[in-house]
Amino acid sequence: xxxxxxxxxxxxxxxxxxxxxxxxxxxxxxxxxxxxxxxxxxxxxxxxxxxxxxxxxxxxxxxxxxxxxxxxxxxxxxxxxxxxxxxxxxxxxxxxxxxxxxxxxxxxxxxxxxxxxxxxxxxxxxxxxxxxxxxxxxxxxxxxxxxxxxxxxxxxxxxxxxxxxxxxxxxxxxxxxxxxxxxxxxxxxxxxxxxxxxxxxxxxxxxxxxxxxxxxxxxxxxxxxxxxxxxxxxxxxxxxxxxxxxxxxxxxxxxxxxxxxxxxxxxxxxxxxxxxxxxxxxxxxxxxxxxxxxxxxxxx
Numbered sequence: 001x002x003x004x005x006x007x008x009x010x011x012x013x014x015x016x017x018x019x020x021x022x023x024x025x026x027x028x029x030x031x032x033x034x035x036x037x038x039x040x041x042x043x044x045x046x047x048x049x050x051x052x053x054x055x056x057x058x059x060x061x062x063x064x065x066x067x068x069x070x071x072x073x074x075x076x077x078x079x080x081x082x083x084x085x086x087x088x089x090x091x092x093x094x095x096x097x098x099x100x101x102x103x104x105x106x107x108x109x110x111x112x113x114x115x116x117x118x119x120x121x122x123x124x125x126x127x128x129x130x131x132x133x134x135x136x137x138x139x140x141x142x143x144x145x146x147x148x149x150x151x152x153x154x155x156x157x158x159x160x161x162x163x164x165x166x167x168x169x170x171x172x173x174x175x176x177x178x179x180x181x182x183x184x185x186x187x188x189x190x191x192x193x194x195x196x197x198x199x200x201x202x203x204x205x206x207x208x209x210x211x212x213x214x215x216x217x218x219x220x221x222x223x224x225x226x227x228x229x230x231x232x233x234x235x236x237x238x239x240x241x242x243x244x245x246x247x248x249x250x251x252x253x254x255x256x257x258x259x260x261x262x263x264x265x266x267x268x269x270x271x272x273x274x275x276x277x278x279x280x281x282x283x284x285x286x287x288x289x290x291x292x293x294x295x296x297x298x299x300x
């Protein structure tokens with residue numbers, strides 16, 4: 001009897017993979033081959049001359065990576081990308097969590113209005129939202145400068161003000177995901193726990209820090225890692241709102257930098273090398289995410 005049970009368990013171990021097989025085949029076709037081509041081109045001499053067939057393609061090995069790592073601009077752009085992504089993630093989490101708590105404090109009608117407005121921002125395509133924000137802060141026709149009395153002040157002229165403007169747009173289109181996810185987690189917390197903390201005299205901030213945040217830790221880990229991945233590979237907002245990376249490339253991030261190398265300068269191999277570096281960084285973040293989830297599962 002025990003042998004039959006063990007055999008059934010071994011056979012059942014393949015059942016989840018059979019259900020996942022169609023999705024894995026599709027994802028393999030959509031991801032594996034492009035990643036293979038990206039890595040292959042990063043090891044070749046691949047410029048416009050090779051694309052047009054004027055010169056043969058030659059193998060450079062790690063030469064493209066050596067050229068990339070010796071370029072001071074690459075390290076400047078990498079640092080700017082990390083700092084900008086970190087600022088976007090922190091601001092998105094702060095706004096999303098604050099509004100999630102607010103949703104639990106307001107009545108049904110204001111809650112429905114806030115949820116509808118937030119989901120509208122979430123559903124807006126990035127290029128549409130970026131174009132609207134550029135118009136709002138336009139030095140000649142934008143209503144923001146008129147309301148604030150700033151005249152013809154250009155928000156995209158300065159490096160920091162341009163990054164700040166893009167950050168606001170990124171937070172605007174990203175906080176709904178955090179808000180809805182954290183709100184659902186808060187609703188799952190037993191009301192008796194929050195009521196007991198309130199009766200003990202804890203402030204709202206103390207309740208959040210000492211009661212809600214520890215219980216919401218798995219959810220916060222998920223939204224944080226996903227926000228890191230989204231904000232680290234940002235492209236549309238920077239490209240549209242700073243007109244391709246700002247004046248003299250002062251607002252470049254890695255994705256826009258790779259685009260400029262590959263398509264503006266026809267250095268496809270260098271652009272692919274940048275893409276591979278981004279892929280490695282994001283894979284490292286994903287591994288950290290999976291490790292945290294496993295550790296939390298063991299604690300639970």
